[in-house]
Amino acid sequence: MSVVFKEVPGEWTSFCPECFQPLDARFETTPHGVFTVKTCPSHGETRDLLFRHPALFDRCMEYMKWHDPGPANPDCPQDCGLCHAHASPSAITTIDLTNACNMHCPFCFAAAEKKEEQFWPGPEQIRSMLELARPNRGHMATVQFSGGEPTLSPHFFEAVSMAGELGFLWVQAVTNGIKLGRSPDYALQAKAAGLKGVYLQFDGVEDRIYRATRGQDLMALKEAAVEHCRAAGLSVTLVVTLIKGVNDDQVGPILNFAIDHLDAIVGLSFQPLAFTGRVPYAERMQKRYTLSDLAVDMETQTGGRINALRDFVPLSATRPISEYMDLFRPSEQSEKALVCSCHPLCGLGTYILVNGRTKEFIPLPQLFDWDGILQELHDRAAASKRAWGRSRLWGAVELTRVLFRHRRKDGPKFSALQLVKIFDAMTGGRVFHLSKKRRYEWRLILAAGMHFMDNYNFLAERSRSCVVHYATPDGRMIPFCTYNSGPTFRNAIEEQFKGGGA
Ligand code: SF4
């Protein structure tokens, strides 16, 4: 059984959700949204909503202009590991420290509560997975420990320390926050071990939401986890599983929560629910949340201060920024910047400038012609193949000029000094690593969604450019959506390595 790629634009490849036979897929645009449609000779037609708002689908597809699909592998995704044809380095490598969990959520892509015998990699296995992930095709590497609930692993702190020793640029944990919320010391210990960030499960700002998504009241615990992370100096990204009709009214309130906790929270990661198991069409349509819903809900729930079409671009649109930064690495041999070269249909986001004192917020595309900036950076990166050794300060000055050139005439008015402060918020300690400390009151939050695939909406063309990879104990790197859906490598690997590892 193999899935065959189609190179012709507009032709897409998937499989039957019942028998996994490879199938061609197509997009169908209707007044109710853009659907993926595929037909199995044995099991009939499967259709699923991909984008509820066609204009935002078209907006994403504009960015195919910078997308490099790489060579085709006729045995994708069965040939995973990564295969020779995979088109992207990793932006985040995920290492599961267990599939056990201390919660029993009604919605869980890892189906953690259903596993009878659990998976507990030992220190040697963890090290070998980290060593596997570290080279990352010559790009800087980040790692996140996940699960199940990774803080249940007896090797959690050791794993974090190992990642630091191996020189990962960023080390984070994906957690429900139970341990962090119950104990300020736990956050301090994690920080001391070298943890930099926490991807905190955060479905809303009211207990009624957690009762629906997690089966219990959790708001006080989430607030305590954020506070303990703040006190320990851990950066927090709120990770929101979005389910239509359950918590889609929480997009704006979660942004407001982030603005109120700006000294800890650096980002919002919205993840529309991916279905596991067999789910009938009517139930899927009732709960299916799409990336365009996120952009439109953000607009509606912020009273129009964020504009869906102007402000949201695919995550892969940031690729020219990485390529431009690469011009200013110390030498040709130096590691390249992290790059988010996923498929334009995989993620959608916007950068929001927030004033920590006044709580004022402005999406960056309201200040700048974002498309113009990205095009200029792309052109510069393409033209200046050899700028190695030029200082980062030079790069920052050049980037400032690019930004100023693309300032919107009809945007909010800022003095030159204010714009320098905003630029500092955008670059200080992050983009060019020029400054360790943030010196001004403006902060930048990334509000982004990634729509993980399931058996109903799987497209191999997305998986082959995936930038979120699992490192597995059998020495493979497997794209996130391939690991959790389709032939489902997760089940096979957890079965093979169940029990405690070395
Ligand atoms: S998902 Fe990527 S690594 Fe896996 S088989 Fe396809 S192209 Fe290769």
Ligand code: SF4
């Ligand atoms: S994890 Fe899934 S949605 Fe995200 S980049 Fe990979 S293929 Fe795309």
